[in-house]
Structures are given as structure tokens and as C-alpha cells.
Amino acid sequence: MSQKIYDHSIKPIDFCDDGDVLGEDIFSDHGKLILAQGTELNKDLIRKLKSMGIFAIQIRFSTENKNSDTVYYNTAHKQIITDAYRAIETILSVLWNRKTISVKEHEQHLVNLVQTTMSSGDILDIIQQIQVYDDYTCKHSLAVGTYATLLATWLGYGESDVKTIGLAGLLHDIGKTKVDLEIINKKDSLNFSQWDKVHRHPVYSHDIIKFNGFHDQHLLKAIAQHHERNDGSGYPKGLRAKDIHPYAQIIAVADSYHAMTTDKSYGKKKSHVDALKDLWNDAFCKLDPEIVLVFINGMMGKYMGRICQLTNGEAGKVVFIHRDEPTSPIVRVGRGEQAKYLDLRYEKRIKIKEIL
Structure with a gap:
């Protein structure tokens, strides 16, 4: 008789179900065996593991039933994220086809995502759900808006300001629709002319948003200046620290972090910790050090456990x-x-x- 082959997958404890089979021995901090490998879990055992402060465990499954694409997430966020993604996708699609669209008509779906991030603070789950989408520009927009929302909260901004910053993050890149897709998706190095077009996308984003009836100057400056850098090396105007709006400084950190931690047509992603280290290296020349430090401490706090x-x-x-x-x-x-x-x-x- 052939032996059944098992594999293991790490599963967050909040998503464990009755009937899941434990793939590892669980010990107390004093070395006492609490649950043995092969134990079939039930609600009481799952509660016991949670009370021990265990965040995730190995679950055993037979190889013929393995689904390597399984993603565990909080379904309470799913519809809000889906609606926000469709809103961004629709806006970008229409603009890329050189047609006009009322961004205001889709604003509420974007605001709902900002409010969900503010109220739940569960950024890792929200980002995990965003990352399953294929289109880089769409998911990048959602992720930057999400990171910026939480960062603004950590910095102590009030609810109205946080919503403005989150919305700016969600809309910061819509000006890329004025740049040819072959340039946006190009894997090789861009020539001077192509870089010049890419460097104008913050201006395009600003103009599109203003044309669509968004007149909040804080919002507009956050979008227009999100690629400016403290040492003057940014674009489109080469502004220095004192002239860059603080909201734009927040978007810059969120934008840089997500770009580094996501695969793109022109480069592979970095680990989250390596990306945080790179942000810190830029904190004393290109980015605002206070904002970067708050972001690093906040994100590492989320990774605790x-x-x-x-x-x-x-x-x-x-x-x-x-x-x-x-x-x-x-x-x-x-x-x-x-x-x-x-x-x-x-x-x-x-x-x-x-x-x-």
C-alpha cells in the first residue's frame, strides 16, 4: 500500500477551520507539549491557540489536495476593496482611451476604502487582498492610498486630513494615462524623451483632478509633488524640502514602499524589511526622516507576532x-x-x- 504524502502550509490562526489538521507539535513556553502534530482542530482548540498568543500555525494537507494559490483574508474588507479597484480601473481605462470621465462619480468607493483603513487599521490584510490583482497601476494606486491613510493616522492627523491624504494617494498616478502604455510597461531603460514624459505624470494627475472638480489645494499639491525629493533630485520641479507639501511627503513614502515591495515590468520586488531599510537610507537626503521613522516603526509594529x-x-x-x-x-x-x-x-x- 502506498504511503500518503503530506505537505504543510502556514495559515493565520484567525482563518483556521474545524477539521484543519495540525502540521506541527505545539509547545508551551515551558516546553510542555500542548497539541501534537496530526491533531484535528475544532473551535475550542483554535480558541486555545489564540489565547496562547499564537498568530499562525502549520496546517497539514495531502499533496493531491494542495492549492498553492490559496490566500487567506478578511472577507469583511473584500467588497470595499473590490469596489475601489473597479473604480480606479474604470477611471484609468477611460482616460487611457483618451476619453473624459467624471472622477467624482467614483469618489465614494475610494473614500470607503480610506474609511475602512482608518477604522480597522488592518493594513496587512487589506494590502494582501489588493496584491492579488494583476494590473500594476491599479493595485499600486490602491496600496499607496492605503499606506498613506494609515501613515497619516500614525502621524496624528485628524480625520478630515487623513481622508484628503488617502484620496491623494489613491489618485496620485492617474496622470500616467497621458503617457503611452509602451513607455509605462517598458522593461528596458528609458531614453531622455521617454523619461521626460514619465516625469510629467504628476502634473498630468494634478490637471486631471482639478478639471474634475477637486479644488482642495492640499489634495492638489500632494498629487503634484509626490515625486519631489528633499535634496532637489525629484521631479517635475526639483523642489527642496521647505517647498514640498507635507501631504506630498507622506505620499512619497507610501509610493516608494509599495513600488519596492511589488514586482514590476522593469524589476523584481524587495522583501518588506529590505524596503524599510532602503527607506531609512533615503530618510536623510530624499525623504522626510520623521515621516519615514514613523512609517518604519508602524509597519514593524504590524509585523510583531x-x-x-x-x-x-x-x-x-x-x-x-x-x-x-x-x-x-x-x-x-x-x-x-x-x-x-x-x-x-x-x-x-x-x-x-x-x-x-
Whole structure:
């Protein structure tokens, strides 16, 4: 008789169901076996695991039933994200076909996403759902709006300002519809003429939004200046720090972070932690250091308790964030007596490859 082959997948505890089969032994912090590998879960056991502070576990399944495309997410957000995506998709599609559209008619779907982000704060789940979409410009717009909304909240802005910043993030790139798609999707280096067209997209975005009846100067400046940089190296005007609107500074951080953590036609994505490190490297010349630091601390706080993959092939759990070096946390590998704690400030050859 042939032996049944099993594989394992890490599954967030909030999405575990009755009948899921545990793919690992679960130990208490004192090394006592709590649940053995192969245990079939039920609601009581799932509640017990959650009470122990366990965020995610390995679930066992037979290889013939494996679905590598499974994504676990909060269904409460799904319709709002879908509506916002369709709104952005419609706006971009119409504009790319050189037709006119009333952006105002789709505004409420975008505002709903901003409000959901503000009220739930569950940015990792929202971003995970956004990332399943194929069109880069559409999902980038949604993600930047989401990151900008939460960053503005972390910075202490009031509700009205946060909504303006979130909406600016959602609409910041619609001016790319004035640039030929072959340039937007080009994998090779752009020539001077092509770069000049790309560098004008913030101006195009500003003009389209203003033409559509958006007259809030904070919103318009956030969109027009989101590619300006503190050292004057940005575009389209080469403004320096004192002349860049603070809302644009927020969009710049959100825009840079999502661009680095997403595959594009011209480059592969970086891990979330590596992207945060790159933001910090830019914090004292190109980006606002206070805004970057708040974003790094906020995002690493969201990663606290998450399962991560390390570059040495091991999986672990983020258990402590250093205040002075938030991108080099302490990671626990294993549980019980077999657990070991890796302080990534000192484990120079080990880095976080990805956070799940």
C-alpha cells in the first residue's frame, strides 16, 4: 500500500477551520507539549491557540489536495476593496482611451476604502487582498492610498486630513494615462524623451483632478509633488524640502514602499524589511526622516507576532522590535525547549526574507 504524502502550509490562526489538521507539535513556553502534530482542530482548540498568543500555525494537507494559490483574508474588507479597484480601473481605462470621465462619480468607493483603513487599521490584510490583482497601476494606486491613510493616522492627523491624504494617494498616478502604455510597461531603460514624459505624470494627475472638480489645494499639491525629493533630485520641479507639501511627503513614502515591495515590468520586488531599510537610507537626503521613522516603526509594529522566513531557510516568529533598530528584530525559531532566539542586530548573515 502506498504511503500518503503530506505537505504543510502556514495559515493565520484567525482563518483556521474545524477539521484543519495540525502540521506541527505545539509547545508551551515551558516546553510542555500542548497539541501534537496530526491533531484535528475544532473551535475550542483554535480558541486555545489564540489565547496562547499564537498568530499562525502549520496546517497539514495531502499533496493531491494542495492549492498553492490559496490566500487567506478578511472577507469583511473584500467588497470595499473590490469596489475601489473597479473604480480606479474604470477611471484609468477611460482616460487611457483618451476619453473624459467624471472622477467624482467614483469618489465614494475610494473614500470607503480610506474609511475602512482608518477604522480597522488592518493594513496587512487589506494590502494582501489588493496584491492579488494583476494590473500594476491599479493595485499600486490602491496600496499607496492605503499606506498613506494609515501613515497619516500614525502621524496624528485628524480625520478630515487623513481622508484628503488617502484620496491623494489613491489618485496620485492617474496622470500616467497621458503617457503611452509602451513607455509605462517598458522593461528596458528609458531614453531622455521617454523619461521626460514619465516625469510629467504628476502634473498630468494634478490637471486631471482639478478639471474634475477637486479644488482642495492640499489634495492638489500632494498629487503634484509626490515625486519631489528633499535634496532637489525629484521631479517635475526639483523642489527642496521647505517647498514640498507635507501631504506630498507622506505620499512619497507610501509610493516608494509599495513600488519596492511589488514586482514590476522593469524589476523584481524587495522583501518588506529590505524596503524599510532602503527607506531609512533615503530618510536623510530624499525623504522626510520623521515621516519615514514613523512609517518604519508602524509597519514593524504590524509585523510583531508574524511568522517570517529567514534567509537561512528557517521559519520563525517576530517576538521583539528594537526601538533603535526596528528592522533588525528578535526572531524566535521553534517552540518549547527547542526554541532559539535570533537577535538580527548581531546575526549579520541572517536576514528576514519575507514576512507572512
